[in-house]
Amino acid sequence: MKAERVFLLLAALAGLLWLAPFAWMAVASMRPDAPGQADLASLWPSGPFGWDNYRDAWESGHFPLWYLNTALLCVGILAVQMVTVSLAGYAFARIDFPGRSTVFALFLLQLLLPPAVLVVPNLQMIVHLGLFDSLAGIAAPYCASAFGVFLMRQTFRSIPRDFEEAARIDGASRLQIMRHILLPMAWPGLASFAVVSVSAHWNEFLWPLMAVSSPQHQVLTVGLASFTLASESGGSWGVIAAGTALVALPLLLGFTLLQRRFTASLASTGLK
Amino acid sequence: MAGEDVRIGLARASRENMVAAVLLAPSLLFLAAFTYWPVFGVVLRSLTEQRFGQSASWGFGNFIRLFADTHFHRVLVNTVLYAVGTIVPSLVLALFLAVALSKPGRLTGLLRTVLMLPQMVPLVAAAALYVFVFLPGEGLLDHYLAYFGRYATNWLGSPDLALPSVILITIWKNTGYYMLFFLAGLAGIPADLLEAARIDGANGWRRFRDVTLPLLGPTFAFVGVIAMVNALVQIDHIIVMTGGGPSDSTNMILYYIYQQAEQNLDLGLASAATVVCVGVLLALALLSLRRLERGIHYES
Numbered sequence: 001m002k003a004e005r006v007f008l009l010l011a012a013l014a015g016l017l018w019l020a021p022f023a024w025m026a027v028a029s030m031r032p033d034a035p036g037q038a039d040l041a042s043l044w045p046s047g048p049f050g051w052d053n054y055r056d057a058w059e060s061g062h063f064p065l066w067y068l069n070t071a072l073l074c075v076g077i078l079a080v081q082m083v084t085v086s087l088a089g090y091a092f093a094r095i096d097f098p099g100r101s102t103v104f105a106l107f108l109l110q111l112l113l114p115p116a117v118l119v120v121p122n123l124q125m126i127v128h129l130g131l132f133d134s135l136a137g138i139a140a141p142y143c144a145s146a147f148g149v150f151l152m153r154q155t156f157r158s159i160p161r162d163f164e165e166a167a168r169i170d171g172a173s174r175l176q177i178m179r180h181i182l183l184p185m186a187w188p189g190l191a192s193f194a195v196v197s198v199s200a201h202w203n204e205f206l207w208p209l210m211a212v213s214s215p216q217h218q219v220l221t222v223g224l225a226s227f228t229l230a231s232e233s234g235g236s237w238g239v240i241a242a243g244t245a246l247v248a249l250p251l252l253l254g255f256t257l258l259q260r261r262f263t264a265s266l267a268s269t270g271l272k
Numbered sequence: 273m274a275g276e277d278v279r280i281g282l283a284r285a286s287r288e289n290m291v292a293a294v295l296l297a298p299s300l301l302f303l304a305a306f307t308y309w310p311v312f313g314v315v316l317r318s319l320t321e322q323r324f325g326q327s328a329s330w331g332f333g334n335f336i337r338l339f340a341d342t343h344f345h346r347v348l349v350n351t352v353l354y355a356v357g358t359i360v361p362s363l364v365l366a367l368f369l370a371v372a373l374s375k376p377g378r379l380t381g382l383l384r385t386v387l388m389l390p391q392m393v394p395l396v397a398a399a400a401l402y403v404f405v406f407l408p409g410e411g412l413l414d415h416y417l418a419y420f421g422r423y424a425t426n427w428l429g430s431p432d433l434a435l436p437s438v439i440l441i442t443i444w445k446n447t448g449y450y451m452l453f454f455l456a457g458l459a460g461i462p463a464d465l466l467e468a469a470r471i472d473g474a475n476g477w478r479r480f481r482d483v484t485l486p487l488l489g490p491t492f493a494f495v496g497v498i499a500m501v502n503a504l505v506q507i508d509h510i511i512v513m514t515g516g517g518p519s520d521s522t523n524m525i526l527y528y529i530y531q532q533a534e535q536n537l538d539l540g541l542a543s544a545a546t547v548v549c550v551g552v553l554l555a556l557a558l559l560s561l562r563r564l565e566r567g568i569h570y571e572s
Contacts, residue, residue, distance in 0.1 A: 118550075247393075
C-alpha cells in the first residue's frame with residue numbers, strides 16, 4: 001500500500017516535469033515580448049497578457065496556406081488508405097489463398113522500413129513519376145499502410161462470419177456484403193486507424209521537407225522549422241511559442257477531447 | 273460425380289485466389305513502388321560508382337568511401353549511443369509509470385493523459401520549445417537550475433552536452449507512448465496468477481520480478497522494435513536544433529544520409545549509408561521477431 005503511494009507521487013512529479021515545456025509555451029505565447037526581460041523563463045502567469053505574439057506569428061508565417069496543405073495532405077492520404085487497407089485487410093481475414101502468411105510478412109516489412117529511411121530512393125521515385133514538389137508526391141509513399149492492413153485484418157476477424165453467410169444465402173454479392181455489412185461493422189477499426197494516420201502525417205517533417213521545394217506546397221511542420229530558425233536569431237521567444245502553439249494545438253486539443261479513442265487506437269498499434 | 277465436385281472445388285478456389293489478388297493489388301502496387309523497389313534500387317545505386325565525366329561502373333567504391341569517412345565513424349558511434357541512451361531509460365521509465373498508473377482513477381487518468389501529450393505534438397514543434405528550454409542562461413532549464421547554483425550551461429553548443437540534451441527530448445517525447453503498451457501488457461496479465469503468488473507468500477517485488485516481468489516479455493520485444501525504429505528514424509529535432517553539430521556530436525545515420533543527399537548531392541554515399549541503415553533494421557527485426565512470435569502464441 002505504502003509503495004503504491006510513493007509510486008503515484010513519483011509519477012505525479014514526472015507529470016509536472018513533462019508538462020513544463022507546454023506550460024512555458026502557453027505562458028510565453030501570451031506574454032508580450034520585451035528585450036532583456038528577466039522572467040523570460042518564468043512559468044508563473046503574470047500579466048499583462050495579450051495576443052500580440054499570435055498576431056505576429058500569424059503574419060510572419062504563411063499559416064493559412066500551411067494549414068490548408070497539411071489538412072489536404074492528411075485527408076488525401078487517409079481517403080486512399082481507407083480503400084487500400086480495408087480491401088487488403090478483408091483479403092487477409094477472409095480468403096484462404098496460397099502463400100497468405102508470406103504475403104502478410106511482406107506487408108509487415110513496411111513497418112520496419114518507414115518512408116523516412118528510404119528518403120533517397122523514394123525521392124528518385126517521385127521525381128521519376130513526375131510527382132516531385134507536389135502534395136501528391138508527399139502522399140504517395142503512405143498510400144499503402146501495413147499498420148492499417150494489420151488493424152483491419154484483426155477487425156474483420158472479430159466479426160462473426162454468420163452475418164456474411166446469411167447475406168450470401170439471401171443472394172448478396174461479395175461487394176454488397178462488404179459495403180452493407182462488413183464496413184459498417186468495422187467502423188471502430190477504421191476510426192482508430194484514422195486517428196493514428198492523421199496524427200502521424202500531421203507531425204511528419206523530414207519527408208515533406210525533401211519532397212517539396214516550392215513554398216506554396218509547404219506543410220505546417222516545414223513552415224514552423226523555417227519560422228523558428230528565423231525568429232530564433234531575433235530572440236523573439238514569445239513569437240516562437242505562439243507559432244509552435246499554432247502548429248501543435250489542433251492535435252493537442254483533439255487529443256484531450258477524444259482522449260479515450262486516441263489512447264485505445266495508439267495502444268492497438270500492434271498488440272493483438 | 274466425384275470428379276465433377278473436385279473440378280467445381282478447384283474452379284472455386286482459383287476464383288477465390290483471383291479475388292484475393294484483386295483486393296491486394298492496390299496495396300501491393302504502392303508497396304512495390306515505395307518500399308520494395310526502393311530497397312532494391314538503393315542497393316543497385318550504392319553499388320554504382322559515378323565519376324565526373326566518366327561512365328558509371330560497378331563496385332564497392334561507395335562503401336569503401338563510406339567506411340573511410342571519419343564523419344561516418346562518428347555517426348555510427350553517435351547512433352549507438354543515441355539508441356541505447358534513449359531506448360533503455362524510456363523503456364524503464366515507461367514500465368515504471370505504467371505500474372504506478374495501472375489502477376483506474378481520476379488522478380491516474382489525468383497523469384496518463386499528461387504523459388501522452390508530447391507524443392501528440394510534431395517533433396519539430398517539440399524542438400522549437402526545447403530550443404528555449406536549453407537556451408544558455410535565460411532558458412527554462414538554466415532558469416530553474418540557477419536555484420541550485422548552476423548557471424549558464426551551453427547545452428546544445430558544447431560537444432559533450434549536445435547529444436545528452438537531444439536524448440532528453442526524445443525520452444520526454446516517446447516515454448508516454450511506450451507506457452501505453454506496458455499498460456496494455458499489464459492489463460493482460462491474469463489476476464489469478466498474481467493472486468496465487470500472493471497466497472504462496474511472495475511479496476510485491478517478488479510478484480513483480482517473477483510473475484509480471486516474464487509475462488511482459490512480448491511487450492518488451494514489441495516496444496523495443498518500435499523504439500529501435502524510432503531511434504534510427506526520428507531526427508527532425510537534429511535538423512532544427514543542432515544540424516548534427518557541434519563538430520558532428522549529434523550527427524546520426526539518417527541525418528548523415530540527409531546531409532549527403534541534400535547538401536553534398538552525393539547520392540552514392542547516401543545510398544551506401546541507406547543500405548547500412550536498412551540492413552541494421554532488418555537484422556534487429558529478425559532477432560526480435562522470434563521473441564515476438566512466441567509472445568503472439570502466448571497471447572492467443
